[in-house]
Structures are given as C-alpha cells and as structure tokens.
Amino acid sequence: MRLLVLGGTGYLSALVAREALARGHSVACVTRGRGGRLPDGVDALVWDRLVPAPDDVRAALADLAPEIVIDVVTTPLAVRNALDALASSAPGAHWTYVSSVSVYADHSAPTGTATPRHAPLPDALAPPATAAEYGGMKAASEDAVRERPGAEPAGTLVVRPGLLGGPGDETGRLAYWPAHALAAATDGDPRLLVPGDPEARAQVLDARDLATFLVDSAEARRTGTLDAVGTPTAWADVVAALEHAVGTRLDARRRSDSELLAADVRPWAGPRSLPMWLGGDADLAGMQRWPGEEAIAAGLAPRPLAATLADVAAWLRAAPGAAVTGLTRAEELAVLDAGTG
Numbered sequence: 561m562r563l564l565v566l567g568g569t570g571y572l573s574a575l576v577a578r579e580a581l582a583r584g585h586s587v588a589c590v591t592r593g594r595g596g597r598l599p600d601g602v603d604a605l606v607w608d609r610l611v612p613a614p615d616d617v618r619a620a621l622a623d624l625a626p627e628i629v630i631d632v633v634t635t636p637l638a639v640r641n642a643l644d645a646l647a648s649s650a651p652g653a654h655w656t657y658v659s660s661v662s663v664y665a666d667h668s669a670p671t672g673t674a675t676p677r678h679a680p681l682p683d684a685l686a687p688p689a690t691a692a693e694y695g696g697m698k699a700a701s702e703d704a705v706r707e708r709p710g711a712e713p714a715g716t717l718v719v720r721p722g723l724l725g726g727p728g729d730e731t732g733r734l735a736y737w738p739a740h741a742l743a744a745a746t747d748g749d750p751r752l753l754v755p756g757d758p759e760a761r762a763q764v765l766d767a768r769d770l771a772t773f774l775v776d777s778a779e780a781r782r783t784g785t786l787d788a789v790g791t792p793t794a795w796a797d798v799v800a801a802l803e804h805a806v807g808t809r810l811d812a813r814r815r816s817d818s819e820l821l822a823a824d825v826r827p828w829a830g831p832r833s834l835p836m837w838l839g840g841d842a843d844l845a846g847m848q849r850w851p852g853e854e855a856i857a858a859g860l861a862p863r864p865l866a867a868t869l870a871d872v873a874a875w876l877r878a879a880p881g882a883a884v885t886g887l888t889r890a891e892e893l894a895v896l897d898a899g900t901g
Contacts, residue, residue, distance in 0.1 A: 561580075561585045561586070561627050561628055561778070561779065562585070562586045562588075562624060562625060562626045562627045562628070563580045563585045563586065563587050563588070563626060563627070563628040563629075563630065563775075563778065564587075564588050564589075564590065564621075564624060564626035564628065564629045564630070564646075564650075564653075565577050565580075565587065565588070565589045565590070565602075565630050566589075566590050566609070566629065566630070566631040566632065566633060566642055567589065567590070567591065567631070567632050567633065569589075569591050569595065569596025569597060569598060570596070570632065571724075571728060571729050571730070571731075571767060572632055572658065572724065572767050572770065572771065573589070573630075573632050574596075574598070574599055575767055575768055575770075575771035576630055576632075576771045576774050576775060577589055577598070577599045577602050578599045578771075579771045579772055579774075579775045580775050580778075581599060581601050581602065583775065583779075585775075586603075587599075587601070587602050587603070588602065588603040588604070588605060588624050588626070589602050589603070589604055589605070590605045590606075590607050590609070590642070591604060591605075591606060591607075592606070592607070592608045592609075593606035603624070605617065605620050605621070605624075609633065609635075609637075609638035609639075609641045609642055610635065610637055610638055610641070610685075611641070612641055612644065612645070613641060613642075613644070613645035617645065618645055618648075618649070621645055621646055621649045621650070622648070622649040624649070624650075625649055625650060626646070626649075626650045626653050627650075627652075627653055627654070628653060628654050628656070628778040628779075629642075629646065629650065629653050629654070629655045629656070630656045630658070630774055630778060631655070631656070631657050631658065631701075631705070632658040633701070634686050634688070634694065634697050634698060634701065635684075635685055635686045635697060635701070636680075636681070636682045636683070636684065636697055636700040636701045636704055637683075637685065639657070639701040639704045639705060640682075640704050643704060643705070643708045647708070647709060647710075651709070651710045651714070652710065652713070652714050653714055654714055654715040654716075654717070654778060654781045655705050655708070655711070655714065655715070655716050655717070656716075656717045656718075656719065656774055656777060656778055657701060657702060657705040657716070657717070657718050657719070658719050658721065658774070659698045659699075659701065659702050659718050659719065659720045659721075660694070660695070660698050660720055660721060660722075661720050661721065661722045661787055661789065661847075661850055662678075662691055662694050662695040662698060663677045663678060663695045663698045663699045663702065663720060664676070664677060664678070664695065665677060665678045665679075665692075665695070666843075667843065667844045667845070667846050667847040667850075668842060668843050668844070668845050668846055669845065669846040670846035670849040670850050670851050671846065671851075672787055672850065672851040672852075672854075673720075673785055673786075673787055673854070677695070677699045678692055678695035678696040678699050679696055679699070680696055680699040680700035680702075680703055681693060681696035681697050681699070681700050682700040682703075682704070684696065684697045684700070702718050705718070706718070715781045715782075715783045716783055717777055717778075717782050717783055717784060717785075717786070718784075718785045718786070719770075719773075719774065719777070719785075719786050719787075719788050719855070720785070720786070720787045720788065721765060721770055721787075721788045721789065722763055722764075722765055722787070722788070722789035722790065722847075722850050722852075723763065723764050723765070723789075723790070723836070723848075724764070724765055724766075724767040724770060725764045725765075725766065725767065725868060725872065726766045726767045726768055726868055726871065726872065727871050727872055727874070727875035728875065729767060729872075730882060730883040731829070731883075731885065732829075732835070732882075732883045732884040732885035732886065733828075733829050733835040733836055733885055733886075734764050734835070734836070734868070734869075734872060735872050735875075735876060735882060735883075735884050736835040736836075736884050736885060736886040736887075737798065737802060737835070737836075737869065738802060738805055738806065738869055738872045738873035738876055739876055739882075739884045740752060740753075740887075740889060740892060741802040741803070741805065741806045741810060741873070742806050742873060742876060742877070743889045744806075744808075744810055744811075745806040745807070745808040745810070747889070749893060750808070750809065750810050750811040751810075751811045751813050751893065751896050752799065752802070752810045752811065752812050752813065752892075753813055753815060753834065753887070753892050753895055753896055754795050754798075754799060754812050754813065754814055754815075755795055755814070755815070755817070755820070755834065755837045756814035756815050756816040756817070756819070756820075757816065757817060757840065758794075760794075760795055760837070760838070760848070761792035761793060761794060761795070761848045761849055762792070762793045762795060762798050762836050762848060762865065763789055763790050763791070763792045763793065763847075763848040763849065763850060764790045764836070764865055764868065765788060765789055765790035765862055766790070766862065766863050766867075766868040769860065769861060769862050769863055770788055770860075772861070773788065773855070773858075773859060773860040773861075776859050777858070777859070780859075782858060786852075786854050786855040786858060786860075787850060787851065787852050787854065787855060788852060788855045788860055789850045789851075789852035789855075789862075790852075790862050790865060791862055791864065791865065792848060792849045793864075793865045795814075796812075797865075797866070798865065798869070799812045800866075801864075801865060801866035801869045801870070802869060802873075804866065804870065805866075805869050805870040805872075805873040805874075806873055813896050813899075815895070815899060817839060817840030818840070819899060820834060820837070820839075820895075821839065821840070823895045823898060823899070825837075825887065825895060826839075827839030827841070829885050829886070830885060830886075831885075831886075832886075832887055832891060833885065833886045833887065834886060834887060835885055835886045836848070
C-alpha cells in the first residue's frame with residue numbers, strides 16, 4: 561500500500577512509519593522540517609500544514625497518490641489544510657485520525673465512547689492552554705475528517721488513545737517511574753513515593769502496540785470510533801513491576817491524596833508532580849479506568865504494563881539523559897522525610 565503519515569518525526573508517527581515500512585508498504589511522511597529524524601526508507605515531504613499547500617506540495621501529493629492516510633496532529637487548521645490538499649490527489653484514501661480520550665468532557669466515570677465530547681474548537685491554534693481546549697481541538701479535527709468529501713465510501717477511523725508510553729517517549733510521564741526506581745536502586749535509599757489510594761490505577765498503552773494497531777486497521781480499512789487504552793493496573797502491581805525492571809526490592813512509601821497535596825505535590829505531569837497520579841479529583845475518577853474493549857475486539861493487543869516498564873528501564877539505562885517530568889529525586893525524598901512512615 562501507499563501510506564502517508566502526516567508527521568513522522570514525532571514519537572507515535574515515527575513508530576507508525578517504522579511499522580508500515582517493516583511490512584513492506586511504501587511510506588511517505590509530511591513534516592515541517594524543523595528537526596527530528598525520519599525513519600530510514602521514508603519519503604519526506606516538507607510542508608507546514610498551518611498554511612495552505614503550495615503548488616509544489618500539491619504536485620508531490622498527486623505523485624504519491626496515497627491509499628491510506630494516518631494523521632496525529634491536534635490543530636484543526638492543519639487537518640483542514642491536509643484534507644484540502646489531498647481532496648483531488650487521494651479522493652478514495654482511507655483516513656485514520658488519531659484523536660485522544662481528552663475529547664471527552666466527563667471523566668468522572670469510565671463511560672467510554674458514549675461520553676459527551678467537549679465542544680469543537682475549529683479555530684483554536686496549538687498549543688492548547690487547557691485540557692478542555694485540547695479536547696475541543698481534537699473534537700474539531702475529528703469532525704473535519706469525518707465530514708470530508710468522499711468520506712463515506714473511502715472510510716474513516718477515529719482512534720482515541722489514552723496515556724501512551726514506551727521507550728523513546730520523552731514526555732516523561734511513564735519514564736518517571738523506572739527513572740526513580742533506578743535511582744532508588746543505586747543511591748542507597750530504596751524508598752519510592754507512590755499514591756496511597758488503594759483504588760487508584762495506572763493505565764498506560766504502549767505506543768508500539770498502538771502503532772501496530774493503527775497499521776493493522778489501515779490495512780483492513782477499518783471504520784468507526786474506538787478508544788485505545790492500556791490495562792488499568794493497581795499501584796502495588798506497578799511497584800512489583802518496577803522491582804523486576806530494576807532488579808532490586810523497593811521500599812514503597814504510600815501517601816494519601818491529602819498528604820500529597822499538602823506537600824505541594826502536583827498531579828499528572830509537570831514540575832513537582834507525581835506523574836499519572838490524579839490528585840484525588842472526583843471529576844477524573846474514571847480517567848485511569850477507561851474502557852477499551854471495543855478496540856481490543858478489533859485487534860488491539862496491549863502488552864502488560866510490566867513489560868513496558870521493563871523496556872523503558874532498559875532504554876533509560878542506555879540513554880541516561882532522557883527527559884523525565886515530575887518530582888526530582890531530591891524533591892521526592894524531601895516529601896518522604898517530611899512525612900511519617
């Protein structure tokens with residue numbers, strides 16, 4: 561197949577390109593040409609999709625004549641410009657749009673694709689200022705892809721992933737955990753700060769499994785809307801997986817939501833955060849328990865989180881300067897020293 565990836569140097573889009581190449585497909589990637597390295601064997605097309613496609617780009621797309629398009633971008637304007645540029649050169653192309661579970665306006669319960677979306681924001685530009693704005697931009701991009709001319713016979717698949725992770729992911733949310741476990745295994749202090757709510761879960765989909773599923777779905781010209789998420793995993797099992805990944809026992813120190821907040825620990829991601837912890841926010845109670853049975857029935861095969869953590873730990877050993885978000889090790893130990901137990 562002739563497959564066009566709109567992106568290619570980003571984490572997920574590069575994985576998709578590599579997966580498609582490994583299967584013998586002809587792969588081209590559209591990038592802005594501002595950095596990053598495309599996988600070997602990919603045909604590159606430089607175009608900033610925030611501006612309409614110039615004539616040379618349109619001619620190149622006509623020569624490519626892609627049968628399959630996979631798009632991961634957030635900004636609706638970029639999606640619309642791509643749809644316009646490909647309208648004549650690839651009118652029958654199957655289109656997969658990678659959205660996000662952040663399109664949902666309510667995460668208080670794990671209600672899946674029946675959950676109402678955020679209001680679409682077709683004119684918003686990246687970077688989004690809030691989670692709601694991000695969700696609204698993804699919703700508008702979904703609509704643009706579904707409503708393109710010829711969408712009905714060509715086929716459209718919208719995939720809404722949850723949190724992704726794996727080797728090479730420098731957002732650092734998942735990597736925080738093996739990074740701190742490795743530190744605890746080597747700095748003489750085996751303590752590890754973990755969320756204390758026994759009902760809390762960690763839910764991460766290995767991005768390599770999503771890439772495989774996206775290419776599988778493109779080959780099958782699958783249609784519809786699917787949530788692609790990992791398996792909800794208890795934090796006790798996360799700690800056990802980290803111990804296996806780093807090869808030593810860890811002293812898991814649990815802190816309640818209120819204790820963490822009182823210590824100025826922030827949820828989810830960013831400076832001084834405990835990544836993947838939701839902060840006890842009832843409005844997000846379903847976010848790390850999101851259902852994904854429909855995608856699994858369609859062929860998504862999430863590997864256990866323990867396997868991903870082991871691979872991330874190995875990657876961090878080989879790339880010790882990789883970016884990790886969240887508390888520094890010193891901040892983590894200070895929080896533990898200030899508490900009890």
